[in-house]
Amino acid sequence: MTRDKITLFDTTLRDGQQTPGVDFSVEDKIAIAAMLDEFGIDFIEGGYPGANPTDTTFFSKKRTQKAGFVAFGMTKRAGISASNDPGLTQLLQAKADAICLVAKSWDYHVKVALGCTNEENLESIRDSVKAVVEAGKLSMVDCEHFFDGYKANRDYAIACAKEAYDAGARWVVLCDTNGGTQPPEIREIVSAVIASGIPGSSLGIHAHNDTGQAVANSLAAVEAGVRQIQGTLNGIGERCGNADLVTIIPTLCLKDTYASRFTTSIDREKLVGLTRLSRAFDELLNRSPNHQSPYVGGSAFATKAGIHASALLKDPKTYEHVEPESVGNFRKVMVSDQGGKANFLNELKRRGITVAKDDPKLDTLISVVKEREASGYAYEGADASFELLALKTLGTVPEFFAVESFRVMVERRFDSHGRLKTVSEAVVKVLVDGETVMSVAEGDGPVNALDIALRKDLGKFQSEILDLELADYKVRILNGGTEAITRVLIESTDASGARWWTVGVSENIIDASFQALMDSIVYKLMKNRELAGKIAAE
Numbered sequence: 001m002t003r004d005k006i007t008l009f010d011t012t013l014r015d016g017q018q019t020p021g022v023d024f025s026v027e028d029k030i031a032i033a034a035m036l037d038e039f040g041i042d043f044i045e046g047g048y049p050g051a052n053p054t055d056t057t058f059f060s061k062k063r064t065q066k067a068g069f070v071a072f073g074m075t076k077r078a079g080i081s082a083s084n085d086p087g088l089t090q091l092l093q094a095k096a097d098a099i100c101l102v103a104k105s106w107d108y109h110v111k112v113a114l115g116c117t118n119e120e121n122l123e124s125i126r127d128s129v130k131a132v133v134e135a136g137k138l139s140m141v142d143c144e145h146f147f148d149g150y151k152a153n154r155d156y157a158i159a160c161a162k163e164a165y166d167a168g169a170r171w172v173v174l175c176d177t178n179g180g181t182q183p184p185e186i187r188e189i190v191s192a193v194i195a196s197g198i199p200g201s202s203l204g205i206h207a208h209n210d211t212g213q214a215v216a217n218s219l220a221a222v223e224a225g226v227r228q229i230q231g232t233l234n235g236i237g238e239r240c241g242n243a244d245l246v247t248i249i250p251t252l253c254l255k256d257t258y259a260s261r262f263t264t265s266i267d268r269e270k271l272v273g274l275t276r277l278s279r280a281f282d283e284l285l286n287r288s289p290n291h292q293s294p295y296v297g298g299s300a301f302a303t304k305a306g307i308h309a310s311a312l313l314k315d316p317k318t319y320e321h322v323e324p325e326s327v328g329n330f331r332k333v334m335v336s337d338q339g340g341k342a343n344f345l346n347e348l349k350r351r352g353i354t355v356a357k358d359d360p361k362l363d364t365l366i367s368v369v370k371e372r373e374a375s376g377y378a379y380e381g382a383d384a385s386f387e388l389l390a391l392k393t394l395g396t397v398p399e400f401f402a403v404e405s406f407r408v409m410v411e412r413r414f415d416s417h418g419r420l421k422t423v424s425e426a427v428v429k430v431l432v433d434g435e436t437v438m439s440v441a442e443g444d445g446p447v448n449a450l451d452i453a454l455r456k457d458l459g460k461f462q463s464e465i466l467d468l469e470l471a472d473y474k475v476r477i478l479n480g481g482t483e484a485i486t487r488v489l490i491e492s493t494d495a496s497g498a499r500w501w502t503v504g505v506s507e508n509i510i511d512a513s514f515q516a517l518m519d520s521i522v523y524k525l526m527k528n529r530e531l532a533g534k535i536a537a538e
Contacts, residue, residue: 001260001261003260003261003262003263004201004227004261004262004263005227005262005263005264006222006227006228006229006252006262006263006264007042007043007171007204007227007228007229007265008041008042008043008228008229008231008245008249008264008265008266009041009042009043009045009070009173009204009228009229009230009231010036010041010043010044010045010230010231010232010233010245011045011072011206011230011231011232011242012032012036012232012233012236012281013029013032013033013044013045013046013047013058014045014046014047014048014072015045015230015232015237015238015242016232016233016236016237016242017047018237018238019236019237019238019241020238022236022285024054025054025472026054026057026058027471027472027491028284028472029046029047029054029058029063030058030063030499031284031491031499032233032281032284033046033063033064033067033069034063034499035277035280035281036067036233036277037064037065037066037067039266039270039273039274039277040066040067040265040266040267040270041067041245041265042067042068042265043067043068043070043098044063044064044067044068044069044070045070045071045072045100045230046058046059046063046069046070046071046072046096047059047071047072048071048072048073049071049073049090049091049093049094049096050073050086050087050090050091051073056090059071059094059095059096060095061095062095062096062097064097068097068098068138069095069096069097069098070096070097070098070099070100070140071091071094071096071098071099071100072099072100072101072102072142073087073088073090073091073099073100073101073102074087074088074101074102075088075101075102075103075124075125075127075128075141076088076124076127076128076131077124078114078115078116078117078120078121078123078124079116079120081127082127082128082130082131083131088128088131092131092132092135092137096137097137097138098137098138098139098140098170099132099135099137099138099139099140100140100141100142100173101125101128101129101132101139101140101141101142101164102141102142102144103121103124103125103128103141103142103143103144103160103164104121104144104145104149104160105143105144105145105146105149105150105156105157105160105161106144106145106146106148106149106152106153106157107149107152107153107156107157108149108152109144109145109149118156121160122159122160122163125141125160125163125164125167126163126164126166126167127167129141129164129167129168129169130167130168132168133167133168138170139167139168139169139170139171140169140170140171140172140173140204141161141164141169141171141172141173142173142175142206143157143160143161143164143172143173143174143175144175144177145175145177145178146160146161146174146175146176146177147174147175147176147181147185147186147189148177148178148180148181150189150192151185154192158192158193158196161174161193161196161198162196162197162198165197165198165202169202170202171202171203171204171228172198172202172203172204173203173204173205173206173228173230174189174190174193174203174204174205174206174221174226175206176205176206176207176208176214176217177206177208178208178210179207179208179209179210179211179214179239179240180210180211181207181217182211182213182217183213183216183217183220184220186205186207186217186220186221186224187220187221187223187224188224190203190205190220190221190224190225190226191224191225194224194225200224200225200226200227201227202227203221203225203226203227203228204226204227204228204229204230205217205218205221205222205226205228205229205230205243206230206242206243207221207230207231207242207243208237208238208239208240208241208242208243209235209237209239209240209241209242209243209244210239210240212240214231214235214241214242214243214244215243215244215247215248215251217243218231218243218248219248219251219258222252222258222262229243229245229248230242230243231243231244231245231248232244232245233245233246233277233278233281234246234278234281234282234289234290234293235247236285244293246274246277246278246293246294246295246296247293247294247295249264249266249271249274250271250274250294250295250322250326250327252264253266253267253268253271254271254322254326254327268326271326271327271328272325272326272327272328272346273328274295274296274327274328275295275296275327275328275329275380276328276347276380278293278296279296279378279380279381280380280381280383280501282381283378283380283381283382283474283489283501284381286474286475286476286489288476289380295322295327295329296327296328296329297329300324300329301320301324301329301330301331302331325342328346341357341362341366344362344365344366344369345357345362347386348390351387351390351532353387353390353391353394355394361393361394361395364393365389365390365393365394368389368393369386369389372389372505375485375505376478376485376487376505377487377503377505378487378489378503379503381489381501381503382489382501382502382503382516383500383501384492384500384501384502384519384520384523384532384533385501385502385503385516385519385523387523387532387533388502388519388522388523388526388532391526391531391532396531397522397526397531400432400458400461400522400525401430401431401432401458401459401461402430402431403428403429403430403431403454403514403518404429404430404431404436405428405429406426406427406428406429406450406453406454406514407426407427408424408425408426408427408446408449408450408510409424409425409426410422410423410424410446411423411424411425423442424442424443424444424445424446424448424449425440425441425442425443425449426440426441426442426443426446426449426450426452426453426454427439427440427453428450428453428454428456430454430457430458430459432458432459432460432461433459433460435459437457437458437459439453439454439456439457440453440456441453441456446510447473447509447510447513447517450510450513450514450517451470451517454514454517454518454521455468455521458521461525464524464525464528465521465524465525467494467495468492468493468494468520468521468524469492469493469494470490470491470492470520471491471492471493471499472489472490472491473488473489473490473491473513474488474489474490475487475488475489475509476489478505484507485505485506485507486505486506486507486508486509486512487503487504487505487512488503488504488505488509488512488513488515488516489501489502489503489516490502490503490504490513490516490517490520492520492523492524494524494527498527498533500520500523500527500533502515502516502517502519502520502523503515503516503519504516504517504519
């Protein structure tokens with residue numbers, strides 16, 4: 001039996017950016033696009049070039065290696081030709097492989113939001129799609145509010161979708177923009193659209209989660225015939241979020257009702273990286289992962305003591321719908337640590353680190369990681385720190401330098417003009433080749449001062465870190481009270497374009513920052529010698 005391909009379309013960087021409290025920088029977008037690209041998503045929608053400086057800069061060059069890079073924008077305005085519409089022109093000039101046009105498909109919105117006739121809206125859809133095709137880019141159309149539009153005026157909603165398809169759109173995406181449509185309605189309406197003449201192989205679904213059914217609606221649309229699913233990482237998005245690709249992908253891959261009929265770009269080997277992808281994304285957002293997320297949550301395969309745990313110990317299949325290792329997650333109640341070992345061995349293999357499964361150093365590494373994560377470390381979002389910890393445990397990290405001591409002072413005072421200012425100064429003593437070097441630096445805050453002082457003089461290694469830059473710095477308080485534990489996550493980059501993340505945890509924010517800074521520098525020196533960084537440098 002031939003299986004149909006389900007195309008995976010990620011809109012984290014566009015629709016996901018509508019999430020309250022989420023505001024991606026260009027650097028964030030580059031990092032997330034790389035994560036999605038490496039994982040194997042088919043299309044990555046990067047944003048709306050021309051709408052804001054961040055997206056315009058992001059689309060100044062192609063940001064994906066394998067995935068289709070998609071720009072989003074509106075169809076041309078009524079009364080203006082496609083060639084004279086400045087918004088469409090900027091969209092066509094973006095360094096994108098494909099363009100996803102958003103089009104009104106609810107006649108109420110055409111009248112109220114666009115202020116034009118139904119016929120003028122159809123013309124805008126037709127001419128805009130043709131302009132995209134003529135520009136040599138793959139064309140997609142998001143039919144906004146399609147399901148509400150269908151229920152209000154069935155014929156017009158279908159006419160909008162058919163206009164896009166007939167004009168040359170490769171994908172016509174039916175959007176449940178308000179998120180209120182129910183799965184039976186999705187199946188019925190998608191079936192009607194296919195019966196009208198648009199093949200399911202050219203239809204997509206874009207579901208919002210306002211009734212908690214975005215995943216269910218996406219799968220219902222697949223059952224009815226659509227072959228593209230749009231969604232976001234961890235279901236982020238405006239209001240209640242979008243369809244969660246982190247839940248949809250393993251369901252398509254691991255559940256026989258779908259896996260027997262469909263294929264995706266994510267094979268079993270790539271799927272093992274799902275938990276790491278989900279948690280690394282949460283770390284980038286500087287938020288705690290949802291422990292009860294399906295498949296990837298910390299509690300997804302956890303069972304408390306009692307009858308469940310007893311059965312689980314006898315046979316994990318009694319209380320697990322899939323194997324935790326299949327999505328890169330861990331079982332919390334186990335007879336042995338074999339499942340844990342398998343995941344560690346896989347993570348080490350990804351980094352080119354070979355270790356025998358019966359090597360006692362592997363047991364030591366697993367024990368250290370579990371102890372550290374219990375105290376607040378999070379290695380899913382700090383690949384470089386994990387790799388260094390693994391290499392140190394295996395005894396393959398040279399001691400480039402040693403920090404004998406550091407001191408940081410913060411002084412708040414009035415300057416000579418009577419203005420209040422805060423000055424931070426750091427002093428670091430570093431031992432390199434048996435010689436102690438003391439460096440002093442001022443900075444914009446204590447962490448910046450410490451960073452400058454630490455990197456001011458590393459003796460013979462100084463020239464190696466001149467291109468090292470700190471791209472981002474995130475702080476999370478892990479518990480309340482004056483004794484709160486602080487986690488610091490630092491993103492670093494260098495002239496090669498590689499990016500890596502390091503982590504530090506302490507009751508003291510400066511100490512936590514220092515740990516992450518140290519890891520970043522040591523990782524850079526290891527990377528320069530091709531002793532580390534094989535993933536980050538790809």
